[in-house]
Amino acid sequence: MTVLEATSVTKRFGGLVAVNDVSLTVSEGEVVGLIGPNGAGKTTFFNCLTGMETPTSGRVTFRGTPLRGRPDLILKAGVARTFQNIRLFPNMTAVENVIVGRHARTSAGVLSAIGRGPRYRREERESEEVARDLLAFVGLGHVRNELAKSLPYGDQRRLEIARALATEPGLLLLDEPTAGMNPNETAAAVSLVKKIQGRGIAVVLIEHDMRFVFGLCDRVAVLVQGEKLLEGTPAEVQSDERVIAAYLGKPPEDAGPKEKKK
Amino acid sequence: MSRDLSPKSLLGVAGAVATAVACFLPWSLYAGFPGKMLNTGFPGGARMYVLLLALAAGAVLLLDPPGRVRGLRAASVWALVISLLTALLIGYAGGGLGNVAAGAWIAVAGSAALTASAYLLDASSDRDRRVWSLPDADWRMPAEIVITLAMAGLALYVFVVGLGIPTSNVASGPDHTFRDAISLNDVTNGSEFLAFLFGIIGLFLVAGRIGLTASLGAITQRRRPALVTGATLAAIAFPFTQDGSPYALRIAASIGVFAAAAVGLNVVVGLAGLLDLGYIAFFGVGAYFAAIYSGSTTSPIHVHLPFFLVIVLGALVAAVFGFVLGAPTLRLRGDYLAIVTLGFGEIFRISVNNLDGQSGPSLTNGPNGISNIPDLGLPGGFSFGDNHHLFGVPLPFQANYFFLEIVLVAAVMVAFLRLSDSRIGRAWVAIREDELAAAATGINTTRLKLLAFGLGATLAGAAGTVDAHVVKVAAPDSFTFIESTLLLAAVILGGMGTVPGALLGASVVYLLPEQLRFLHDLRLLVFGLVLILMMRLRPEGLVPSKRRQREFRERDDKSGALDPPPGAHA
Numbered sequence A: 001m002t003v004l005e006a007t008s009v010t011k012r013f014g015g016l017v018a019v020n021d022v023s024l025t026v027s028e029g030e031v032v033g034l035i036g037p038n039g040a041g042k043t044t045f046f047n048c049l050t051g052m053e054t055p056t057s058g059r060v061t062f063r064g065t066p067l068r069g070r071p072d073l074i075l076k077a078g079v080a081r082t083f084q085n086i087r088l089f090p091n092m093t094a095v096e097n098v099i100v101g102r103h104a105r106t107s108a109g110v111l112s113a114i115g116r117g118p119r120y121r122r123e124e125r126e127s128e129e130v131a132r133d134l135l136a137f138v139g140l141g142h143v144r145n146e147l148a149k150s151l152p153y154g155d156q157r158r159l160e161i162a163r164a165l166a167t168e169p170g171l172l173l174l175d176e177p178t179a180g181m182n183p184n185e186t187a188a189a190v191s192l193v194k195k196i197q198g199r200g201i202a203v204v205l206i207e208h209d210m211r212f213v214f215g216l217c218d219r220v221a222v223l224v225q226g227e228k229l230l231e232g233t234p235a236e237v238q239s240d241e242r243v244i245a246a247y248l249g250k251p252p253e254d255a256g257p258k259e260k261k262k
Numbered sequence B: 001m002s003r004d005l006s007p008k009s010l011l012g013v014a015g016a017v018a019t020a021v022a023c024f025l026p027w028s029l030y031a032g033f034p035g036k037m038l039n040t041g042f043p044g045g046a047r048m049y050v051l052l053l054a055l056a057a058g059a060v061l062l063l064d065p066p067g068r069v070r071g072l073r074a075a076s077v078w079a080l081v082i083s084l085l086t087a088l089l090i091g092y093a094g095g096g097l098g099n100v101a102a103g104a105w106i107a108v109a110g111s112a113a114l115t116a117s118a119y120l121l122d123a124s125s126d127r128d129r130r131v132w133s134l135p136d137a138d139w140r141m142p143a144e145i146v147i148t149l150a151m152a153g154l155a156l157y158v159f160v161v162g163l164g165i166p167t168s169n170v171a172s173g174p175d176h177t178f179r180d181a182i183s184l185n186d187v188t189n190g191s192e193f194l195a196f197l198f199g200i201i202g203l204f205l206v207a208g209r210i211g212l213t214a215s216l217g218a219i220t221q222r223r224r225p226a227l228v229t230g231a232t233l234a235a236i237a238f239p240f241t242q243d244g245s246p247y248a249l250r251i252a253a254s255i256g257v258f259a260a261a262a263v264g265l266n267v268v269v270g271l272a273g274l275l276d277l278g279y280i281a282f283f284g285v286g287a288y289f290a291a292i293y294s295g296s297t298t299s300p301i302h303v304h305l306p307f308f309l310v311i312v313l314g315a316l317v318a319a320v321f322g323f324v325l326g327a328p329t330l331r332l333r334g335d336y337l338a339i340v341t342l343g344f345g346e347i348f349r350i351s352v353n354n355l356d357g358q359s360g361p362s363l364t365n366g367p368n369g370i371s372n373i374p375d376l377g378l379p380g381g382f383s384f385g386d387n388h389h390l391f392g393v394p395l396p397f398q399a400n401y402f403f404l405e406i407v408l409v410a411a412v413m414v415a416f417l418r419l420s421d422s423r424i425g426r427a428w429v430a431i432r433e434d435e436l437a438a439a440a441t442g443i444n445t446t447r448l449k450l451l452a453f454g455l456g457a458t459l460a461g462a463a464g465t466v467d468a469h470v471v472k473v474a475a476p477d478s479f480t481f482i483e484s485t486l487l488l489a490a491v492i493l494g495g496m497g498t499v500p501g502a503l504l505g506a507s508v509v510y511l512l513p514e515q516l517r518f519l520h521d522l523r524l525l526v527f528g529l530v531l532i533l534m535m536r537l538r539p540e541g542l543v544p545s546k547r548r549q550r551e552f553r554e555r556d557d558k559s560g561a562l563d564p565p566p567g568a569h570a
Helices: A041-048 A070-076 A094-100 A108-117 A120-137 A154-167 A184-196 A209-218 A233-238 A243-248 B007-022 B046-063 B068-094 B102-120 B140-164 B185-189 B191-208 B214-220 B224-242 B246-271 B280-292 B307-329 B333-353 B398-418 B423-433 B435-440 B445-471 B482-494 B497-517 B523-537 B546-561
Strands: A002-013 A016-027 A032-034 A057-062 A080-081 A171-177 A202-206 A219-224 A226-230 B388-390 B393-395
Touching: A002 A202, A002 B214, A016 A041, A016 A202, A032 A041, A032 A209, A032 B435, A041 A057, A041 A070, A041 A080, A041 A171, A041 B445, A070 B435, A080 A108, A080 A154, A094 A154, A094 B102, A108 A120, A108 B246, A108 B398, A108 B423, A120 A154, A154 A171, A154 A184, A154 B546, A171 B393, A184 A202, A184 A209, A209 A233, A219 A233, A219 A243, A226 A233, A226 A243, A226 B497, A233 B280, B007 B046, B007 B068, B007 B102, B046 B068, B046 B102, B046 B185, B046 B191, B068 B102, B068 B185, B102 B280, B102 B497, B140 B191, B140 B214, B140 B224, B140 B246, B140 B497, B185 B191, B191 B214, B214 B398, B224 B393, B224 B398, B246 B398, B246 B423, B246 B482, B246 B523, B246 B546, B280 B307, B280 B333, B280 B482, B307 B445, B333 B423, B333 B482, B398 B423, B398 B445, B398 B497, B423 B435, B435 B445, B482 B497, B482 B523
Parallel strands: A032 A202, A032 A219, A080 A171, A171 A202
Antiparallel strands: A002 A016, A002 A057, A219 A226, B388 B393
């Protein structure tokens, strides 16, 4: 079943076409990689999906309902994301960061917060439990009460994922989840994404670490200069010469293919 | 640990002893100096604060707590400042330094020795500040409760003393202009208050540097019910300390209104991080609403609504103004929002100045304002305008309004505390931290910012309706830009995002200019200097929230922990 269906998404900034007629379909529980050289429009495409930018044209549906409008509405519909340059709430603790992620799934207003009835207390307790479980799930149970900004880089990335998971998404968009990570942390990220997939959440991830992408994704889409070059299984994408050309430039006519592939 | 008996330390001990003893000797041969400086055996006037600082210095020297030398420096410097200032003023007031008695000189010499010792000792040998806690025994809980209650009592005592120190008779004298601004006579009159102020600052710094403040803070935090009880009791006890005098009660009631408004502003600034420079306008809306609809003879609308209805409706009207102003402007950020709110504050003031029936509809009586707001009454015949006797203590009618203030402040505090630790409060903090990330986490940022703005306006409106009844008049002059600034200063000074901070900040910001009247026009200059000093010494505010404390003190904490022991990262 289809979770996300983006059809002919185009985003123009004045004369610059950042995303040009890109379509992408993601099925339930699938992990899809989005690769491409710097400036290819990958993050802008994510922004169009999550309401941070309004697409100039095109259509995005989530489980059949069209997505349009504000980020918080799109999140509520079930699309959560992380950011390339981590955006946590730096002066809140790890557990508070995750509890904020429950905002869209809870309903207490001003009056019930002041009144503190049984329903309010139950909701708070549930939020705390969910947050605790999710911190354990991403492996941050031991730093629950640390300030987000004092966590090491890799932990901050995982905390951002925990916060996104707290919103109960059907689709999670990860923008360079392993950027700046050492090999150990990257290996942990692989198993984390698999665990997320195991929860029945579809994942789209932007990544430059090719081993990470090809080892993890069911399908990979390649974006070059705002346009989708091709889409296919990791094996197909890996062996396609256009992808290599996009990353490394066209080889001279007489030279053989470069040894980029692993 | 071995006790430090080096010559440098012994110099300090000797200085502390000399200073302390000197405080029981006469300081002045001239009888006109405030603070009973002639008598022997009792440390009156400025001597009390020098004595406290000397004792604190001696205790710090001998008990060797963490932060010993830095604590000692704070105590000794302020003791020296007070004793030297007092000695010189006695000399001036008496007409020559011959009027300064030996006691004062001994105190100056003693505290100078103390200061010398403090700066000769090496501050880098100080151990890091730490938080003490009581041993884990059966008596720990009762002891902590007693400590918490004692803190509330101490706060009341300091408040009563600070408010009770006579500074001058300027308030009832003729208006001063800048030309006859300030004479040393005035400073002499105010010397006891200055000694009090410097003494408090000194003691506060000592307590902070040796970790006492943090330890007591931790204890009072753990004993929330005791803290609430103690604070309530202290507040209720206050009118009984005044011996029937209305002066301090009137000030205290105004502080209450001011504090309630400051807590409301804390929602907007402290939690949601929206800089509102026109907050007093919402307060003014509430005040004018109460003034117009409470049966004042000068009100153009002759409707007398019951008080409870006035509070609710006044708050709601202010809320409407908040939403109307907020809806279009809250997409602005930071500086821009500040400018718009500042403009709104001015528009409000100019509007009420002109709604006098000539340049606009007749609503506010223009610059004259609406006066003669009648006293409140309760069903059952109780009038807030009556004096009472309770437990043999005369309570002037101002005490009634003061008790009403306690209820108002308590209500506003509960609302704030519960909100700040809730789904809504966390969303506000998230917006303050990173608005884009907050939106991506499912928070409707526009709506929540509007909510913070509207709620702040509601609380200000409620406080305003009460204020109109306390001061009995609503006039445009009370709602100027400086009032907004002072409220903001109270919030920031006290500590953003905390309730005790807002209360303390409101007290300081309101009391200080009041008690500095002896400085005439210079008082605002001095007040400003004090604010700058406080922000320099304690940027996170007097009672910071844990979050802000960590934000500001991060570097201090790290400096100790930056170098891990060798081998920690193998």
